[in-house]
């Protein structure tokens with residue numbers, strides 16, 4: 001294992017030497033292409049992202065399918081509850097973006113109905129349900145085999161931090 005670790009560390013050092021400076025990398029991550037490349041849920045450049053692929057639907061909601069492996073394990077054979085919260089927080093955020101009014105998460109309420117299985121297709125959904133001034137209410141769920149494992153209700157407040165340029 002030590003030899004393998006040394007080789008991986010050498011690769012990491014090599015990549016570090018050739019990577020752009022951190023502030024430039026931040027700019028690149030936010031440069032567009034219609035997706036965020038860096039986020040820990042859908043980001044293709046983020047090693048901890050499963051990644052979940054979300055699609056916007058004609059009815060205004062978003063949906064994606066993903067199967068999660070061992071790094072996301074909590075209870076034996078099942079998804080860690082914080083990971084489910086991560087997927088839903090982000091999916092509700094993307095649902096807001098898709099609906100045209102987005103904001104920052106102020107409250108996220110989760111109900112864990114049944115354990116969420118690892119290694120099985122999960123459907124993750126989000127839908128904006130109301131906008132009242134700056135307050136945005138959004139719901140979503142993770143389902144497996146047609147049964148709801150986790151449902152979410154979020155309050156988002158319209159506010160946008162400046163993107164790096």
Ligand SMILES: CCCCC/C=C\C/C=C\C/C=C\C/C=C/CCCC(=O)SCCNC(=O)CCNC(=O)[C@H](O)C(C)(C)COP(=O)(O)OP(=O)(O)OC[C@H]1O[C@@H](n2cnc3c(N)ncnc32)[C@H](O)[C@@H]1OP(=O)(O)O
Nearest residue numbers: 034035054055056062089090093094097104105106157159
């Ligand atoms: C499907 C294909 C789509 C393609 C997608 C393509 C591209 C994607 C592009 C972008 C990606 C899109 C989405 C990405 C998704 C991101 C998801 C992640 C979201 C997050 O992970 S984000 C980080 C976690 N989040 C925070 O880090 C927030 C920290 N926090 C604050 O920054 C402030 O706290 C803030 C801003 C929340 C409010 O602050 P503030 O000063 O602006 O507003 P203020 O306090 O005045 O509140 C105004 C009114 O909201 C009420 N209110 C406020 N907070 C409340 C609470 N908690 N509960 C109940 N009511 C609350 C007040 O009571 C008042 O109500 P009233 O007006 O009636 O008095």
